[in-house]
Amino acid sequence: MKKHVDCPFCNPDYVLVEAEYSRIIVNLKPGQFGHILAVPKRHVSRVSELTMEEWLDLAMVEKHAADILEIHCSQQLNLLLNQGPDAGQTLEHLHKNLIPRHEGDNFVNMQRVLKDRSRISEDDIARLRLIF
Numbered sequence: 001m002k003k004h005v006d007c008p009f010c011n012p013d014y015v016l017v018e019a020e021y022s023r024i025i026v027n028l029k030p031g032q033f034g035h036i037l038a039v040p041k042r043h044v045s046r047v048s049e050l051t052m053e054e055w056l057d058l059a060m061v062e063k064h065a066a067d068i069l070e071i072h073c074s075q076q077l078n079l080l081l082n083q084g085p086d087a088g089q090t091l092e093h094l095h096k097n098l099i100p101r102h103e104g105d106n107f108v109n110m111q112r113v114l115k116d117r118s119r120i121s122e123d124d125i126a127r128l129r130l131i132f
């Protein structure tokens with residue numbers, strides 16, 4: 001499998017769910033608690049580069065993670081895929097953001113909020129590992 005040495009999604013620090021072609025990983029700079037990522041294992045930058053099997057596998061782990069977030073974080077979620085820089089893709093490796101939302105969370109301007117993120121705490125990583 002093609003891996004990019006410097007890619008954080010090819011070499012994730014914390015894996016929450018592992019499937020055949022994809023995984024759920026800890027987002028090291030979450031917008032808020034529970035903001036995690038669904039990534040294909042293969043380094044691709046566009047949906048069209050995925051096989052149908054990889055796409056369905058990604059959808060499967062995404063649903064699994066969304067179900068868990070709904071129970072443990074919030075019934076309100078954003079599930080986002082940004083393809084291309086003009087669409088907000090900031091890292092080459094294709095990924096889907098799963099973001100629990102809360103009333104009044106002030107997450108309106110997503111791009112601004114995501115730019116100012118700080119690194120996830122060890123406590124939050126431990127909390128995520130508990131619920132997954």
Ligand SMILES: [Zn+2]
Pocket residue numbers: 003004007008009010011042043044093
């Ligand atoms: Zn990668």
